[in-house]
Amino acid sequence: MKNASTHGIADLRRRLGLTQARLARLAGVHPMTVSKWERGVLAPNPPQRAILGALEAAAGGGAASPEAEELAAWLNRAYIDVTEVSGMKLSASNQFRGRVVELELGPVSARVVIEIAPRVRITSVITTASARRLGLRTGRRAVAIVKATEVLVGVPG
Template sequence: MTVGGENLGGAGRVELLGAIAECGSITQAARLVKMSYKAAWDAIDAMNNLAGQPLVERLAGGKGGGGTRLTPRGRQLVDNFRLIEREHARYLRQLGSQAEGIADDLLLIRRMAMKTTARNQFLGKVAELKPGAVNDEVILALPGGQQIVAVVTQGSSDSLGLAPGVEAFALIKASSVILVADGAGARFSARNQLAGTVTRVQTGAVNTEVVLDLPGGGTIAAIITNHSAVEMEIAAGSHLTAMFKASSVILGVPA
């Protein structure tokens, strides 16, 4: 839930407001939602500031004692949030019943919205994870049958929850990709070697971007110097191999 692009809060904060309306006490409400008294007031202050008007107000002591209650705006916010929750749940149920595979497409749309400076973005599943003394070697299987090898720290591997079968992203900058025209019989230290066919060549003032089509429908882009592009006679239809080190691969997992 946002107001003017600012995060006002989600179900947790609205649950706190609802508890205040029910209990009439910030202390009891905080205890009910398992929140400290200070954290509850910090949340209320933040919501009041972002809303531009009080959502919660204190009651002066008297015959019935003091307390805390929602303002009319606060009650409206709780009611509207619960209405939105019900409509959202109904919308998801309707989507689920309309078409097979729609959930997969929703996930795909979310992936396509991801923004990153890495020119090459691949989605696959962890085929193998080899623990090391400091770093782990992760082999990612791509839908086209290729594999990408990445070397990450054990801390990163643990925090991402990487394990065989886990879906993950591989990000590789185009400047980290080396193109080889004829590597027959040669040995290279780069673990990743993806063969493909040149489909696009875009020449700039200093560098040239080369895009290769990979088997299975994927692509990979490389940034090389104009001199290298001329020397290698790179053109649409050329068969090249894109190489990059395992240490050049950044891994991520869907949120």
């Protein structure tokens, strides 16, 4: 959903059989935000557009497919509230569980790709020192924490 139109989001939600509250949970936003998207008062940010785009692709432009339902279930499991993570207190509300699927360590920076659902990935560039301190490796569970256009990476415990 590159340029998600007002009708596009409402139509997608109806095709997937989702309430505004359910779509809000999948996208990691408040239900009022979905209402604002549908009324054209607010546009989804890049991470939100990625989630909407993945749902649109999985829905195949028609009625909800089994793939769309599977993706919705994955996204629902991927979304967490910061209060569930012991010892972490953050202001970012868009947080997604996943697994590191790619890790490139450079002399100064590291590129981390976390898959939060089938074919839905979030990429972050962090310092190599941070990647090492977190013990990041391919296959490791991690949390992508999205704040505006920034993606921070954390690990439980």
